[in-house]
Amino acid sequence: MTDILVPQLGNEIDEAEVTEWLVVAGDSVAEGDQVVVITTTKMSIELEAPATGVLRITADEGELVRVGAVLGVIE
């Protein structure tokens, strides 16, 4: 099981909004696939799957999450 974490994004950003999941919960993803868009006050980025497996989502679109929070899990 590998967590998808909100990464550190510069010294002044400590939270982000989950903007859009690019895959559906339960889908198979490969390591490196883009899986979710997060948005900060400065920019949005796409996060990659850290492992290959099945996606379980723990943070829904619209949620505010802090740096280091778990957005989902690859199982």
Place this chain on the structure above:
Amino acid sequence: MSLSVPVWHREGAGPANIVLIHGFGADRLAWVANSPALAARATVWMPDLPGHGATGNDVGDGSAADLARALVAGLPERALVVGHSLGGAVAMHLAALAPDAVLGLVLISPAGLGAAVDPGLLADYPELRTQADAMAALRSLVARSQLIQAPMADYVLQGLAPTGRREALRRVAAAVPEHFAPPVIQPCRYVWGDSDGIIPLSDDLRDRLGDALTVLPGTGHLPQVEAFSAVNRLILSQI
């Protein structure tokens, strides 16, 4: 004509120095997806260019050469200099102005190589006033529009608000097509998105740059955001 003294920001504490120079209309926060990874291995230096970010609006004649002159005083000794778009042209000038300080260059979809820069963006950007216009302009920078959300458009509009900012950007924009950078120092690596609509990657450029060029598929004019993992790995490979 005078030049504002740039505000420099710093992250990390490694022995190596990496300088990140943003592009037209942006500021040092263009690098938020890059500085943490780089700061784990180096001291990362991020200036706001004159006419941008927290720096004042005296841009000299608006040329990349003048913007580079503004950076010389604050440049750390012996740095890898990374420049994006207009910042790439600035980086090339900086290497010519301070050859002993610049160890190498990484140029991300740089201006200054003679390739055409989209005139629409240069003209529109200083005049943006509505969120809708800002969203449209920002979307032209990327291959996937999901990366452009309202907070970024609002941030851009806030950045245009200070008195003198729009005029400074008009002056910089006017200088872009006419000023080309001096010959590039070595080592120099280039990164370009294959779907860049602002400074398109022509076959001629691919031939000229050869093995020094890394092309990122499915990527527009903001590789440092659109493909930040690959860009970070490439920058770290150069220190």
